[in-house]
Amino acid sequence: MPEPQPDPASADVEHGSTGRRRLGLLFWASVGWLGLIATLAATADWLPIPDPTRPGVAPARQPPTLHHLLGVDVLGRDMLSRTIHGARVSLVVGFSSIAFGLLVGGAVGVLAGYFRGRFEAIAMGTVDVLLAFPALVFALALVSFLGPSLGTVTLAIGVLSIAPIARIIRASTLAFAQREFVLAARTVGARHRRIIVNEILPNVIPAAVSFALVAVAVAIVSEGALAFLGLSVAAPTPTWGSMINEGRTVLQDAPHISFVPSAAMFLTVLALNFAGDSLRARFDVGEGRL
Amino acid sequence: MKPVLLDVAGLSTTFPTGRGPLIALDDVSLSLDRGRTLGLVGESGSGKTVLARSIMGLLPAHAHRQGHVWFEGQDLAALSPRDLRDIWGREIAMVFQDPMTSLNPVMKVGRQITESLRHHLRMGKDEARTAAVDLLDSVGIPEPKRRADEYPHQLSGGMRQRVTIAIALACWPKLLLADEPTTALDVTVQSQILDLLQAKQAERSMAMILVTHDLGVVAGRTNEIAVMYAGRIVERADTATLFAETRMPYTESLLASIPRVERPSHTRLQAIAGRPPDLVTRPGGCRFAPRCPYAQPRCAEEEPPLLPAPTPGHTFACWYPVGTPAGDEALARNTASNEASNKAADRAADGR
Amino acid sequence: MNARYLGRKVLLLVPVLFAVSALSFLLLNLLPGDPAIAILGPSATEQSVAALRHDLDLDQPLPVRYVRWMGHTVTGDLGRSYVSNQPTVEAVRQRLPVTLELLLLSQLLALALAIPLALLAASKPNGLLDRASTSTAFAFLAIPNFMLGVLLIYLFAVRVHLFPATGYTPFHDHPIENLRAMALPAVTLGVAELAVYLRLLRSDLIATLQQDYITMAQAKGMSRNHILLRHALRPSAFSLVTAAGLNLGRLIGGAFVVEYLFALPGIGSLTVESIFKRDYIVVQGTVLLVAVGYVLANFAVDVLYGVLDPRVRHARATA
Ligand SMILES: Nc1ncnc2c1ncn2[C@@H]1O[C@H](COP(=O)(O)OP(=O)(O)O)[C@@H](O)[C@H]1O
Ligand code: SF4
Ligand SMILES: [Mg+2]
Numbered sequence: 001m002p003e004p005q006p007d008p009a010s011a012d013v014e015h016g017s018t019g020r021r022r023l024g025l026l027f028w029a030s031v032g033w034l035g036l037i038a039t040l041a042a043t044a045d046w047l048p049i050p051d052p053t054r055p056g057v058a059p060a061r062q063p064p065t066l067h068h069l070l071g072v073d074v075l076g077r078d079m080l081s082r083t084i085h086g087a088r089v090s091l092v093v094g095f096s097s098i099a100f101g102l103l104v105g106g107a108v109g110v111l112a113g114y115f116r117g118r119f120e121a122i123a124m125g126t127v128d129v130l131l132a133f134p135a136l137v138f139a140l141a142l143v144s145f146l147g148p149s150l151g152t153v154t155l156a157i158g159v160l161s162i163a164p165i166a167r168i169i170r171a172s173t174l175a176f177a178q179r180e181f182v183l184a185a186r187t188v189g190a191r192h193r194r195i196i197v198n199e200i201l202p203n204v205i206p207a208a209v210s211f212a213l214v215a216v217a218v219a220i221v222s223e224g225a226l227a228f229l230g231l232s233v234a235a236p237t238p239t240w241g242s243m244i245n246e247g248r249t250v251l252q253d254a255p256h257i258s259f260v261p262s263a264a265m266f267l268t269v270l271a272l273n274f275a276g277d278s279l280r281a282r283f284d285v286g287e288g289r290l
Numbered sequence: 291m292k293p294v295l296l297d298v299a300g301l302s303t304t305f306p307t308g309r310g311p312l313i314a315l316d317d318v319s320l321s322l323d324r325g326r327t328l329g330l331v332g333e334s335g336s337g338k339t340v341l342a343r344s345i346m347g348l349l350p351a352h353a354h355r356q357g358h359v360w361f362e363g364q365d366l367a368a369l370s371p372r373d374l375r376d377i378w379g380r381e382i383a384m385v386f387q388d389p390m391t392s393l394n395p396v397m398k399v400g401r402q403i404t405e406s407l408r409h410h411l412r413m414g415k416d417e418a419r420t421a422a423v424d425l426l427d428s429v430g431i432p433e434p435k436r437r438a439d440e441y442p443h444q445l446s447g448g449m450r451q452r453v454t455i456a457i458a459l460a461c462w463p464k465l466l467l468a469d470e471p472t473t474a475l476d477v478t479v480q481s482q483i484l485d486l487l488q489a490k491q492a493e494r495s496m497a498m499i500l501v502t503h504d505l506g507v508v509a510g511r512t513n514e515i516a517v518m519y520a521g522r523i524v525e526r527a528d529t530a531t532l533f534a535e536t537r538m539p540y541t542e543s544l545l546a547s548i549p550r551v552e553r554p555s556h557t558r559l560q561a562i563a564g565r566p567p568d569l570v571t572r573p574g575g576c577r578f579a580p581r582c583p584y585a586q587p588r589c590a591e592e593e594p595p596l597l598p599a600p601t602p603g604h605t606f607a608c609w610y611p612v613g614t615p616a617g618d619e620a621l622a623r624n625t626a627s628n629e630a631s632n633k634a635a636d637r638a639a640d641g642r
Numbered sequence: 643m644n645a646r647y648l649g650r651k652v653l654l655l656v657p658v659l660f661a662v663s664a665l666s667f668l669l670l671n672l673l674p675g676d677p678a679i680a681i682l683g684p685s686a687t688e689q690s691v692a693a694l695r696h697d698l699d700l701d702q703p704l705p706v707r708y709v710r711w712m713g714h715t716v717t718g719d720l721g722r723s724y725v726s727n728q729p730t731v732e733a734v735r736q737r738l739p740v741t742l743e744l745l746l747l748s749q750l751l752a753l754a755l756a757i758p759l760a761l762l763a764a765s766k767p768n769g770l771l772d773r774a775s776t777s778t779a780f781a782f783l784a785i786p787n788f789m790l791g792v793l794l795i796y797l798f799a800v801r802v803h804l805f806p807a808t809g810y811t812p813f814h815d816h817p818i819e820n821l822r823a824m825a826l827p828a829v830t831l832g833v834a835e836l837a838v839y840l841r842l843l844r845s846d847l848i849a850t851l852q853q854d855y856i857t858m859a860q861a862k863g864m865s866r867n868h869i870l871l872r873h874a875l876r877p878s879a880f881s882l883v884t885a886a887g888l889n890l891g892r893l894i895g896g897a898f899v900v901e902y903l904f905a906l907p908g909i910g911s912l913t914v915e916s917i918f919k920r921d922y923i924v925v926q927g928t929v930l931l932v933a934v935g936y937v938l939a940n941f942a943v944d945v946l947y948g949v950l951d952p953r954v955r956h957a958r959a960t961a
Contacts, residue, residue: 142669221786273784
């Protein structure tokens with residue numbers, strides 16, 4: 001998984017700006033889109049839409065009509081239903097792989113940034129080694145050798161997200177571990193566990209969340225790329241990446257087959273990037289390329 | 291008759307901020323003749339840098355400047371950016387405060403000199419190179435040929451400041467603006483740099499404005515001194531006059547804070563109590579009133595104008611000037627009431 | 643730059659190369675069941691399975707296998723395809739030029755556009771052009787390359803027949819046709835790079851333009867363009883070199899997808915085809931080569947950075 005790019009724009013020097021930036025309309029629009037997609041994906045089985053794997057609900061490649069709002073695909077399957085069910089795979093892989101990465105990478109990062117010393121040296125050395133890999137190529141290799149499935153794709157992307165997450169979290173832990181309130185807690189002899197839970201985590205979490213949102217976007221794109229190559233969840237289960245791939249041979253007569261899942265994925269990725277960047281600006285965690 | 295070299299008239303500079311306009315420079319006028327040196331003194335934040343930059347016209351895009359800057363009879367404030375660039379570096383040059391940051395870290399120092407020479411004086415490559423090495427030599431850099439091919443970080447702070455001076459001197463400017471050229475340097479090299487500036491100024495009979503927050507620095511090195519406070523010039527005189535006939539209480543406070551060699555090192559300098567006013571929300575009256583030991587009710591109401599003193603060339607802005615009967619009386623009154631209130635406070639404390 | 647700096651970098655290379663090789667080696671062990679059967683398929687004869695097990699040293703303990711495998715690898719033997727019998731190294735040699743050309747063209751394209759755009763944007767921060775290019779870059783970053791590729795094919799191969807949708811002509815056969823075939827793939831791959839470089843360079847330039855030495859250059863009377871090009875761009879060039887190195891990982895991943903999409907006979911499509919054919923030895927070999935290539939390229943960038951940036955160069959020399 002490629003490392004998400006921090007947003008350099010939020011490091012801009014602004015004259016006369018006071019306080020934190022407010023979260024704007026676009027942020028809430030992004031949250032709204034993500035909420036909508038997530039709700040649809042979660043309730044897909046109860047929605048009044050055809051079975052996404054049932055072929056021939058309409059003549060193959062039919063463009064959008066009143067009955068099939070987003071048209072049907074090469075096998076005559078309903079595109080709206082496929083797009084909604086495809087969201088499941090994208091969201092499940094995106095969020096669970098990054099949750100896994102956050103759990104492992106976050107723990108390593110916090111402990112390394114807090115305790116420093118030999119643990120930090122070893123952990124960060126390992127992270128550097130892991131970061132020296134071309135991520136998507138390794139995800140591809142892992143998935144193809146393990147056999148593609150929801151589990152292996154999630155695992156591969158999750159494992160590859162550990163190193164960049166550990167790096168970011170360590171940096172932001174470092175920044176807080178040196179602050180007065182933490183040093184004060186340490187000198188009065190508070191337990192490490194208490195300090196980490198009460199002083200460090202509340203401060204590190206905003207940075208982690210904003211970074212995680214961008215990381216979820218990268219994970220969704222990575223799953224999409226694997227699915228596009230035919231290396232994600234097996235057919236006939238719809239995924240956005242495989243739907244885009246299925247449509248590309250019929251671009252001439254039925255461009256909607258590629259474009260509908262493309263639009264869904266684009267908006268989702270954009271919304272995640274935007275929400276992550278807004279939060280970063282909001283919490284002033286744009287310390288740049290850590 | 292030739293017009294005076296520099297004549298600044300009614301110069302004001304404001305910066306828009308989130309809280310409203312910040313008046314960094316408020317109606318400043320001053321003039322300077324060829325070959326003369328003016329010391330510009332004031333606490334940090336008093337507007338010295340803004341004044342120097344406003345004279346050049348080298349301000350951030352969002353700054354708003356009003357007034358005139360007559361340079362050899364030409365109003366710089368009316369020039370286009372393109373025409374100004376022919377003045378900058380060639381007629382007026384600037385030395386910045388921090389030599390660690392004012393040189394380009396990825397450009398050889400020789401190149402940083404030759405680019406002015408080639409641009410302004412249309413020198414060829416080799417000619418500029420020779421001139422640059424000579425310049426480095428003339429500002430006291432050993433092995434100038436080798437140094438010209440080095441990068442700034444290979445030089446010490448003092449050496450770097452010598453380089454920026456060489457850059458400033460490259461095109462024989464008529465006016466040099468030196469903005470706290472020694473503030474960022476080691477104490478041991480400070481006087482060397484000041485001596486160098488003084489020597490170059492005399493040798494080229496170039497006019498110079500030497501900006502500093504330390505009256506001690508300008509004491510022996512300038513013809514005249516202007517004292518700034520909160521964006522205004524509050525006193526101006528020949529150097530000797532200013533020291534001998536200080537009128538403005540702020541100048542007096544600055545004088546009291548000069549480190550003196552003859553003082554034992556453990557005596558604490560008398561720093562001026564309080565802080566300069568906020569330039570966005572400054573109330574009317576004398577800007578120094580909240581900190582002034584001479585302040586009277588009138589001071590908070592009316593701003594004293596900058597008026598001439600009996601000594602020619604001496605001007606100051608104060609209602610109760612130091613060393614005059616009015617000032618002495620004001621100071622005495624304040625001392626008496628301070629003692630009274632101290633006693634009252636003591637009594638209150640005893641009674642408890 | 644001195645020998646110690648170089649030495650340290652080389653030392654760092656050792657664990658990375660070890661990890662890369664070990665992981666590539668272990669890939670075979672991830673195969674469910676007997677790797678030999680996984681490779682040869684369920685219909686293989688017992689004889690051929692036994693032969694392959696012997697070839698792959700599957701009867702040996704893991705460390706021995708690794709050492710033997712490394713022995714083959716460093717002598718340039720990456721095994722061979724069990725589908726076509728072609729040695730992996732040979733297949734890679736045939737396909738490498740295509741991938742390299744694709745990477746090079748996309749990087750050149752991205753840089754050729756990013757540098758002038760960033761200069762224009764940074765010279766007037768928050769101006770119209772700056773805001774337009776910043777938000778366009780933001781949107782481009784949200785377009786996965788496979789999606790962009792499909793869109794470009796639709797626009798410039800299906801609707802307007804400007805470029806071929808798929809296919810490849812070697813450069814020495816027909817340079818123009820080669821570039822025509824490479825145009826859409828290079829754009830597909832380059833757009834995200836363009837967006838990354840543009841954002842990076844723009845914010846770098848804006849930060850640089852706040853520096854005292856820029857004010858100093860202005861005070862010297864240097865022109866706006868001279869300051870942008872001579873004083874501001876040069877320091878940023880170093881972060882650009884670093885970013886180019888780091889981006890290479892994503893770029894290689896992207897090349898796999900783009901080669902597959904445009905049917906370019908490069909390393910990426912070799913890998914993907916081999917995955918489909920269950921030709922796992924070839925997959926293992928290409929993954930190893932790509933990973934090692936990436937690590938070495940990053941090493942080269944690191945060294946280059948040390949050579950180029952005088953601040954790093956002398957900091958090391960004097961340290
Ligand atoms: N670019 C700017 N934007 C806003 N305020 C500024 C800017 N530059 C200077 N100021 C304000 O102008 C005042 C004078 O600053 P300056 O001239 O730098 O003081 P000095 O050089 O005497 O220490 C200060 O209050 C400072 O905050
Ligand atoms: S006018 Fe008043 S407050 Fe101002 S300096 Fe003079 S005595 Fe002090
Ligand atoms: Mg200053």
